[in-house]
Amino acid sequence: MAYLEAVRSFIIENFLFGDDAQLTEDTSFLEDGIVDSTGILELVAFLEETYDITVEDDELIPENMDRLNSIVRYLEKKLSDV
Amino acid sequence: MCGIAGICLLNNSGEISLEVLRRMTAALHHRGPDEAGIYLDHQVGLGHARLSIIDLSSGCQPIHNEDETLWIIYNGEVYNYVELKQELVEKGYSFYTTSDTEVVLQLYQEEGPDCLERLNGQFAMAIWDAKKQELFLARDRVGIRPLHYTIQNNALIFSSEIKSIFMVESVPREIDPIAMDQIFTFWTTLPGYTIFKNIHELPPGHYLKLSKGQIIVKRYWDFPLYPRYEHWDLSPYELSEQIRQLLLEAVRIRLRADVTVGSYLSGGLDSSGVTSLIVNNFNSEACTFGIRFEEEAFDEGDHQNRMVSFLKVNHREVHAHNKKIGSVFPEVVWHTEKPLLRTAPVPLFLLSRLVRENSLKVVLTGEGADEVFGGYNIFREAKVRRFWAKQPHSDRRSALIDTLYPYIFKNPRLQRSLHSFFSRGLNQIDDPFFSHLIRWENTSNIKKFFSQELQTQIGAYNGYEQLRQSLPAAYDQWDGLSQAQYLEIVLFLSNYLLSSQGDRMAMGNSVEIRLPFLDPNLMEFMGRVPSRWKILGLNEKHILKKSFTPLLPEEIIRRAKHPYRAPIKHSLLNENACAYTKEMLSESMLKKAGLFKADKVNLLIRKMLKVDQSREIDDMALVGILSSQLVYQQFVANFPHQFPRAISLDLVVDRRKTRSSTLIKLKRKN
Structure with a gap:
């Protein structure tokens, strides 16, 4: 839950500029134009800095990064592996 | 003029x-x-x-x-x-x-x-x-x-x-x-x-x-484009020879004037080709003018210098420093009379000022070549995406996108995300706007900054539908490149490149630009050149390069296309520009104009100030919002x-x- 809220706030502040009306846990960032291709880098930088992790190249795929719930799943797995 | x-x-x-x-x-x-x-x-x-x-x-x-x-x-x-x-x-x-x-x-x-x-x-x-x-x-x-x-x-x-x-x-x-x-x-x-x-x-x-x-x-x-069965049946050699002759004639008659005529020279293929035609045939002591940037990513100085020494022209350059771009931006918007999404017009305003300071008032430019000969990445991108759409799961096909945008793909970590980005709409290859939909939908994201009032006034208006209805009857018979060329010419060329970045920036300093690549005889000829000779494989402007081969150094012919752009964040959000940007983007001014949501704009600025390199879409939003505010201030609220x-x-x-x-x-x- 904590992951979800933190990532959600980051997305709302940095990509939606405060407007959370269209964002659900299952909204696709790419399809809905919320985070574009280069915005993914900002998202990754946020995750690496906030959770002190390194997102490996092969983890940087839409299946991990394109929705709030996929990011949460990814973080849960990543941080439990540590 | x-x-x-x-x-x-x-x-x-x-x-x-x-x-x-x-x-x-x-x-x-x-x-x-x-x-x-x-x-x-x-x-x-x-x-x-x-x-x-x-x-x-x-x-x-x-x-x-x-x-x-x-x-x-x-x-x-x-x-x-x-x-x-x-x-x-x-x-x-x-x-x-x-x-x-x-x-x-x-x-x-x-x-x-x-x-x-x-x-x-x-x-x-x-x-x-x-x-x-x-x-x-x-x-x-x-x-x-x-x-x-x-x-x-x-x-x-x-x-x-x-x-x-x-x-x-x-x-x-x-x-x-x-x-x-x-x-x-x-x-x-x-x-x-x-x-x-x-x-x-x-x-x-x-x-x-x-x-x-x-x-x-x-x-x-209307712009002449023809279906495949009306294309020329000529060899690439014959085509390139005829194109060079048509261009020579286009340049010759554009040098008619009772004053000295100069030329812009960026170091790219188009302006280098035009200048070479002038120097070799009409005026061996031509005056040329070029732009230099302080950020390496934007600067073409090496190629410009190469052409200057190759043609031995009398060259002058203007340094478009970031602060300078920021400080003259309001004056530029006064001349464009419309909001902009790029700062690229600004250096051209500084360049025409340099022309005028050198007592010239007419220059030839290379504008129009990308539209007529197929030079833009958006054309190549559409070609790759059409090819990719036939096998949507092919990694090799999707990897072709990487070659188009090496500056975005230089970070290998982004590859999969970028492929997802460009795979949007792959199932829409029959859409008349297939080539441009990604760009337009991406740009439309900036509308989230529109105020509620503005959104209400726009209502259910659909620009796509209006554009669709204005397409010529023969549009469906054209190939993908021709369709993309048409859209680029009708929208981007006429209303932006020739206007905000062309006529207005030159006339703002009383300078006339002349454009040989938009000669009607040349455009008519090019309308019947098969698309495969315009973009051969992924080699843009292939037939033009072939025409210019006898005239230019090989490295200029072979160099990868360098899209002309100008810095945004470091120009508009610096201490020199900040007096007017702060005022124009203040809550009170945003509310007065009523075009954008003040709280969202505030978050955008805060975010951009935090990072060294901002995202392209944020850059475009900043220019769009600031220039709209300037249009409102200069023409609606405070018109002299x-x-x-x-x-x-x-x-x-x-x-x-x-x-x-x-x-x-x-x-x-x-």
């Missing part, structure tokens, strides 16, 4: 004020600082501000025909006027000037609106037929020269620039929500629109006729109805107090 302005009453009531015409003409002083003239009768008023280039001594306008029943004001050049004049002389016409303007007028007298198809040039004009009481307005094929009009209080008011129309105080100045929606989708307004409500643009390749109170707007030309600069008139023809057969010239400068 010049500025034209006028008022025509729709019926016999009312009168036209000489003072208003003088003010409208004065607002165009930057377009024509050399001379000014006015024609006025009971029905019409015409104003002209002249930049003297051909016929320096006797070309003052308005110009009339032999019996003084036709009067013309004219902004532009017709390069084939020498040949046309010869024809007219043989038919018995005589001329009192040596200008191209008088040739255009007499040709109109001979052929009517059909004369437009005979003109090879760039122009916007107004012709008043005092006998028939008819006004004729026309604009060149691709829209190199601007012309706007509005209908207010029973009068048609027109001008090269909108600020001149606004000198008529009764004309309302209001931002058009529909135009805002268009700009924040297509990067510019659709043909016919301007950012201001009820101020229309006469679209390129159109004329307007006002007769007996009725206005007719008619297209006389009286310019500080008063103009002196060199020619006044005032027929109000006399019968129409009598002409009074109040003043004429020798």
Whole structure:
């Protein structure tokens, strides 16, 4: 839950500029134009800095990064592996 | 090059004020600082501000025909006027000037609106037929020269620039929500629109006729593109030879002037090719002008220097420092008269200033080559995506996208995300906008900053649908590249590249640009060149490179295309620019203009200030919001109805107090 809220706030502040009306846990960032291709880098930088992790190249795929719930799943797995 | 302005009453009531015409003409002083003239009768008023280039001594306008029943004001050049004049002389016409303007007028007298198809040039004009009481307005094929009009209080008011129309105080100045929606989708307004409500643009390749109170707007030309079965069956060698000959002729007639003609030289293929044609054939001591940037990512200095030493031209360069770009941005928006999503026009404004400081007023440029010959990445991107769409799961096919955008893909971590980004709409290859949908939808994301009020005013308006309905009947028969070329020409070329980045940036410093790549004969020829020779594989402008091979160093031919861009964040959010950016983006100014949500804009600025390199979409949002605020401030909230600069008139023809057969010239400068 904590992951979800933190990532959600980051997305709302940095990509939606405060407007959370269209964002659900299952909204696709790419399809809905919320985070574009280069915005993914900002998202990754946020995750690496906030959770002190390194997102490996092969983890940087839409299946991990394109929705709030996929990011949460990814973080849960990543941080439990540590 | 010049500025034209006028008022025509729709019926016999009312009168036209000489003072208003003088003010409208004065607002165009930057377009024509050399001379000014006015024609006025009971029905019409015409104003002209002249930049003297051909016929320096006797070309003052308005110009009339032999019996003084036709009067013309004219902004532009017709390069084939020498040949046309010869024809007219043989038919018995005589001329009192040596200008191209008088040739255009007499040709109109001979052929009517059909004369437009005979003109090879760039122009916007107004012709008043005092006998028939008819006004004729026309604009060149691709829209190199601007012309706007509005209908207010029973009068048609027109001008090269909108600020001149606004000198008529009764004309309302209001931002058009529909135009805002268009700009924040297509990067510019659709043909016919301007950012201001009820101020229309006469679209390129159109004329307007006002007769007996009725206005007719008619297209006389459209960009020539043909289905495959009408393409040339010539070898690439034959094509490239013919193209070089056509370009040589296009350059030759564009050097016709009674003043020195220079050239822009960026170090890219197009301007290098044009300059090479000039130096090798017409003027071995040509003056050239180029832009330098302080950030390496934008700068083309090495290639520019290579061309300067190769051609041994007399080269000058302007350094477009980030702070400089920021500080002149408001002045640039004053000239573009519409919101921008890029700062790229600014260095061109600085460049034309350099031209003027070097006492030149005419330059040839390489604009138009990317549209005519297939140079843009968006064309290649569409080609790759069509190929990819046939096998959507193929990694090899999707990897072709990487080669198009090496500067984005330089970070291998992004590869999968970027492929997802570009795979959007792969199942829409039959959509007429397949090539452009990703760009437009991406740009549309900026609309989230629109205020609730603006969104309500836009309502259910759908720009795609409007554009779809304006496509030519043959559009479906064209191949993918031709369709993409058409969209790029109708939208980006006419309304942005030739306007905000072309005419307006040059005329802002009283400089005329001439564009050989948009020569009608060349465009007609290229319309029948098979697309595979335009982009061979993924090699853009292949056939043009082949044409230029004998003229240019191999490294210039082979260099990867360098998209011309200018810095945004470091230009607009620095301490030099911040005085006006802070003011324009303040909560109170945003609320006053009512276009954007102040809290969202505030978050955007805060975010951009935190990072060193901002995202492209954030950059575009910043430029779009700031320039819209400047348009509002300069044209709606705080428009100066009286310019500080008063103009002196060199020619006044005032027929109000006399019968129409009598002409009074109040003043004429020798």
